[in-house]
Amino acid sequence: MHNDKNKLGIIFFPAFDWAISPTHPEREERLLYTQDQLWEEGVFDIKGVCEYKPDVAERTDVERAHFCFPDVDAVTTRSHMIAAGGAIRAARLVLENECDKAFALVRPPGHHAMKVVHGSRGFCNINNEAVMIEYAREHYGIKRVAVVDTDCHHGDGSQDVFWHDPDVLFISLHQDGRTLYPGSGFPTECGGPKALGRTINIPLPPRTSDEGFLTVLDRVVLPILDDFKPELIVNSAGQDNHYSDPITNMNFSAQGYALLNQRLSPHIAVLEGGYSIQGALPYVNLGIILAMAGQDFSHVREPDYNAEAIRQDRRIDDYVDALCDQLPALYFDPPSTPEDGSFSNGCYVRKKNIYYDTDGITETQVESLHLCDDCLGVLKVESKSSVNPKSLGVQLYAGACESCRSLALDMVEQARLKGDYRFIQFINRCDKEYSRYGY
Amino acid sequence: MYLGIDVGGTHTDAVAVENGAVRASCKIVTRHEDLLASINGALEEILAQVDAGAVRQLNLSTTLSTNALVQGRIDDVGVLVSCGPGVDPASFAPGRHFYIIDGAIDHRGVESRALDKAAAARAVDDCRKQGVNVFAAVTKFSIRNPSQEIALKEAAQDADFVTMGHTLAGRLGFPRRVATAYFNCAVWRLYNGFVNAVSESIRAMGLNCPVGMLKADGGTLPLDVSRSFPVQSIFSGPAASVMGIIALCDIRQDSVIFDIGGTTTDIAVFAEGAPLIERDGISIGGHPTLVRALRVRSIAVGGDSALSVAGGLVRVGPQREGPSMAAGGGRPTLTDALNAAGRSAYGDVAASEKGIADMARDYGVDARKFAETAIRSAVDHIHQETRAFLAEINERPVYTIHEMLEDRRIVPNRVYLMGGPSHSMSGDVREAFKTPVIVPENASVANAVGAALTRTTHDVHLFADTQRGFLLIPSLELSEEVGKNFDLKAAEAEAKRRLGERLREIDASTGFDDVEITESSSFNMVSGYGTVGRNIRVKAQVKPGVLERINQS
Ligand SMILES: [Zn+2]
Ligand SMILES: [Zn+2]
Numbered sequence: 001m002h003n004d005k006n007k008l009g010i011i012f013f014p015a016f017d018w019a020i021s022p023t024h025p026e027r028e029e030r031l032l033y034t035q036d037q038l039w040e041e042g043v044f045d046i047k048g049v050c051e052y053k054p055d056v057a058e059r060t061d062v063e064r065a066h067f068c069f070p071d072v073d074a075v076t077t078r079s080h081m082i083a084a085g086g087a088i089r090a091a092r093l094v095l096e097n098e099c100d101k102a103f104a105l106v107r108p109p110g111h112h113a114m115k116v117v118h119g120s121r122g123f124c125n126i127n128n129e130a131v132m133i134e135y136a137r138e139h140y141g142i143k144r145v146a147v148v149d150t151d152c153h154h155g156d157g158s159q160d161v162f163w164h165d166p167d168v169l170f171i172s173l174h175q176d177g178r179t180l181y182p183g184s185g186f187p188t189e190c191g192g193p194k195a196l197g198r199t200i201n202i203p204l205p206p207r208t209s210d211e212g213f214l215t216v217l218d219r220v221v222l223p224i225l226d227d228f229k230p231e232l233i234v235n236s237a238g239q240d241n242h243y244s245d246p247i248t249n250m251n252f253s254a255q256g257y258a259l260l261n262q263r264l265s266p267h268i269a270v271l272e273g274g275y276s277i278q279g280a281l282p283y284v285n286l287g288i289i290l291a292m293a294g295q296d297f298s299h300v301r302e303p304d305y306n307a308e309a310i311r312q313d314r315r316i317d318d319y320v321d322a323l324c325d326q327l328p329a330l331y332f333d334p335p336s337t338p339e340d341g342s343f344s345n346g347c348y349v350r351k352k353n354i355y356y357d358t359d360g361i362t363e364t365q366v367e368s369l370h371l372c373d374d375c376l377g378v379l380k381v382e383s384k385s386s387v388n389p390k391s392l393g394v395q396l397y398a399g400a401c402e403s404c405r406s407l408a409l410d411m412v413e414q415a416r417l418k419g420d421y422r423f424i425q426f427i428n429r430c431d432k433e434y435s436r437y438g439y
Numbered sequence: 440m441y442l443g444i445d446v447g448g449t450h451t452d453a454v455a456v457e458n459g460a461v462r463a464s465c466k467i468v469t470r471h472e473d474l475l476a477s478i479n480g481a482l483e484e485i486l487a488q489v490d491a492g493a494v495r496q497l498n499l500s501t502t503l504s505t506n507a508l509v510q511g512r513i514d515d516v517g518v519l520v521s522c523g524p525g526v527d528p529a530s531f532a533p534g535r536h537f538y539i540i541d542g543a544i545d546h547r548g549v550e551s552r553a554l555d556k557a558a559a560a561r562a563v564d565d566c567r568k569q570g571v572n573v574f575a576a577v578t579k580f581s582i583r584n585p586s587q588e589i590a591l592k593e594a595a596q597d598a599d600f601v602t603m604g605h606t607l608a609g610r611l612g613f614p615r616r617v618a619t620a621y622f623n624c625a626v627w628r629l630y631n632g633f634v635n636a637v638s639e640s641i642r643a644m645g646l647n648c649p650v651g652m653l654k655a656d657g658g659t660l661p662l663d664v665s666r667s668f669p670v671q672s673i674f675s676g677p678a679a680s681v682m683g684i685i686a687l688c689d690i691r692q693d694s695v696i697f698d699i700g701g702t703t704t705d706i707a708v709f710a711e712g713a714p715l716i717e718r719d720g721i722s723i724g725g726h727p728t729l730v731r732a733l734r735v736r737s738i739a740v741g742g743d744s745a746l747s748v749a750g751g752l753v754r755v756g757p758q759r760e761g762p763s764m765a766a767g768g769g770r771p772t773l774t775d776a777l778n779a780a781g782r783s784a785y786g787d788v789a790a791s792e793k794g795i796a797d798m799a800r801d802y803g804v805d806a807r808k809f810a811e812t813a814i815r816s817a818v819d820h821i822h823q824e825t826r827a828f829l830a831e832i833n834e835r836p837v838y839t840i841h842e843m844l845e846d847r848r849i850v851p852n853r854v855y856l857m858g859g860p861s862h863s864m865s866g867d868v869r870e871a872f873k874t875p876v877i878v879p880e881n882a883s884v885a886n887a888v889g890a891a892l893t894r895t896t897h898d899v900h901l902f903a904d905t906q907r908g909f910l911l912i913p914s915l916e917l918s919e920e921v922g923k924n925f926d927l928k929a930a931e932a933e934a935k936r937r938l939g940e941r942l943r944e945i946d947a948s949t950g951f952d953d954v955e956i957t958e959s960s961s962f963n964m965v966s967g968y969g970t971v972g973r974n975i976r977v978k979a980q981v982k983p984g985v986l987e988r989i990n991q992s
Contacts, residue, residue, distance in 0.1 A: 300525060303551035
């Protein structure tokens with residue numbers, strides 16, 4: 001019989017009755033073969049592995065992490081609330097010590113969902129990890145969290161949500177943005193003025209194989225995690241780096257994903273993308289689960305696995321080597337100012353244009369962070385999109401100083417009285433109050 | 440008239456039921472070393488009271504296979520598996536003759552690696568040399584494509600018996616399929632010998648009726664069919680009791696059933712009047728299997744559970760040290776507490792009173808109060824375990840948004856009590872559960888009544904893949920071609936039709952109307968930007984039920 005190494009909770013919610021559209025990659029069938037494989041392999045009979053039902057996230061859980069315009073209900077469906085609830089359940093299992101580790105195998109994904117949400121981009125509406133982390137921080141008193149995003153696409157949503165937060169270390173490994181959606185995720189993007197070096201982007205060239213991923217993990221990710229000492233490590237476990245994925249160009253394997261998970265040893269994994277639903281997901285998920293449970297995964301292999309066919313080119317070895325030499329400095333010795341944006345009147349300001357490819361929405365944003373020497377300051381986002389008139393989001397961080405607190409309250413009050421905002425949302429982490437106006 | 444015999448751990452119970460009434464019953468001590476004698480003994484007593492010629496059906500529930508496994512009186516089995524990559528099979532391999540043969544089938548049923556037939560033949564030879572003559576042939580995903588299991592069986596064609604995994608159940612779970620096939624082979628010889636002997640002796644007693652063997656899922660299997668599936672006869676005891684309560688009471692709501700025995704209390708749960716079935720299957724000797732069973736939880740509280748005091752609290756169980764003092768034992772038990780509290784008058788009441796009084800004196804409390812506290816403690820324990828059991832049931836995972844939002848929860852509003860102390864504890868149970876408590880008449884032979892009246896059950900899984908153009912019903916060893924237009928409705932109809940046919944083949948008394956669809960899903964398979972076919976899964980079953988009910992006065 002199996003030894004129980006780790007108690008692993010799996011929240012498996014395939015949403016068998018939900019799709020973006022009938023032939024969309026994000027459709028009912030996506031986790032069908034994964035379920036078949038996990039059941040046939042007897043994963044849930046392994047001692048220490050247990051299946052749990054997701055929670056259903058509440059509106060407040062989303063409002064704690066996002067500015068949703070016009071409101072949460074308008075930009076989410078029940079499936080999103082259950083996927084985010086699945087991530088919350090994973091955090092509860094771990095933080096309440098019911099499990100050592102937890103894997104939220106849920107859909108739809110979330111890592112392209114940014115701080116402000118007007119609709120769906122990159123198949124994501126709300127950011128499951130962000131909702132989970134803010135829930136965990138509010139309910140369990142943890143502070144420092146690391147998110148390692150191993151989806152093939154740059155986790156631009158998660159990067160945006162945590163851009164100004166020095167207590168969340170966000171590391172994304174992905175296919176180089178010059179060759180793949182969403183086109184971002186370069187090393188120069190390394191965090192806002194208060195969180196420089198807390199966003200680390202590792203763009204890898206197309207056809208990077210197990211070797212490249214594991215080298216980057218050993219030489220960049222793990223040393224940084226060692227230093228950061230997070231209370232919780234979260235893996236955004238996208239599986240589209242797989243050599244068989246239809247919409248990407250990487251050469252990662254199930255065995256590679258399992259090894260990565262074994263070495264990273266995250267407390268929580270949350271499924272992100274991955275659309276080779278027959279050739280990759282069944283095997284990658286099996287590998288990740290066995291690795292998280294501390295079980296032997298050496299026999300996990302895709303039926304069509306061919307080491308020669310996916311071997312990494314020498315030029316990729318060299319490229320990865322160079323990345324490994326340069327990237328740790330971004331964390332250990334970050335630049336003194338962000339690469340973009342400008343400073344004016346005690347604020348850091350940046351302007352953004354965002355395209356929601358899934359819903360075809362365009363958004364323009366002016367984001368400004370009031371800079372404070374005593375706390376993280378006050379974040380203010382003015383946003384306008386093709387579906388919503390100019391709206392405002394204000395966030396006060398946990399542990400804010402008294403003057404920032406009054407500034408934020410005043411900002412919201414003034415906006416309500418005199419502003420020309422259609423919708424206003426106030427995330428007050430300091431007092432744990434989440435309010436909306438203009439509805 | 441229906442006869443039922445339940446060979447239990449302590450007693451063998453038998454009844455004859457006719458037109459809603461128990462015509463005859465008996466209870467004899469089980470002789471573990473000779474189960475046939477226990478059956479014959481019980482049968483003789485019953486047939487002395489009723490006419491053998493009037494018997495339409497005889498059902499048996501026996502501990503034969505269970506005991507054989509517990510005591511290790513089983514055959515060595517050659518286990519031949521083809522599984523390809525995945526979880527290391529060494530982690531769940533049963534027995535000493537386990538052979539991994541190169542070959543693999545994937546989740547769609549595509550052969551991703553051909554079977555090494557020469558290696559299979561060598562494995563069989565190797566087993567034969569060691570005197571192994573029964574074989575389990577099991578492939579990962581054989582229920583999507585049984586061809587490699589069929590080839591493995593062919594490699595062992597001269598064997599005494601071969602079990603192919605896909606014939607046991609249509610459900611996923613390769614390690615469970617391996618274990619189920621293994622146990623099926625391990626008890627095959629012993630079971631068939633027993634069936635021969637039983638058949639002979641019941642004919643000798645003048646019975647010419649069909650004989651059924653009780654299964655753990657609350658159904659029966661005709662004796663002849665059961666010869667190939669002996670593993671199905673395992674752990675049928677709790678099912679006999681649960682089916683008994685169905686025959687004795689007209690259960691229509693969410694309910695809890697307690698069978699309070701000597702050492703344990705079995706808890707079963709009913710949803711809208713139907714007993715719950717385990718989602719997976721029972722475990723045998725630590726190996727999870729695909730053997731379907733009613734969902735029953737046993738806890739270590741019973742009439743013979745010893746009383747103890749720890750940290751100022753009176754506890755009942757979990758240890759049992761002989762029978763109650765009322766029955767000549769040396770230490771007070773729950774039964775003695777019930778006697779001493781004046782709730783019952785079982786056996787030597789004076790001995791119970793003395794035992795409880797002595798124990799109470801040691802702790803400086805009033806004897807009567809001590810006895811009452813012990814009873815409440817037992818009921819509290821049962822109550823807590825039941826709540827945990829229900830929480831677990833209500834936590835069962837669901838996979839669609841519809842089910843998630845529907846969130847059907849089981850909230851029992853009736854408690855049924857069976858077993859020796861039922862009447863004397865019903866008041867406490869009512870108080871703890873805050874629901875009506877029902878103690879049916881004839882509850883002491885409910886298990887044998889259950890055995891007598893239980894119907895044949897059967898279930899089939901249908902899998903269809905219209906892209907590849909086939910459907911399979913593994914347990915019926917059936918495969919057919921299907922066209923592009925084959926859909927969920929057609930699949931449901933086909934599953935019902937095939938199950939109906941099978942039922943008429945094995946047991947004419949079960950009606951086609953009893954077939955129900957319990958799982959049904961169809962997924963569009965997409966490739967590129969278009970739909971290329973449907974992936975359909977349907978499960979049809981005859982749910983557990985009784986042939987008739989016993990009239991309650
Ligand atoms: Zn992706
Ligand atoms: Zn401040």
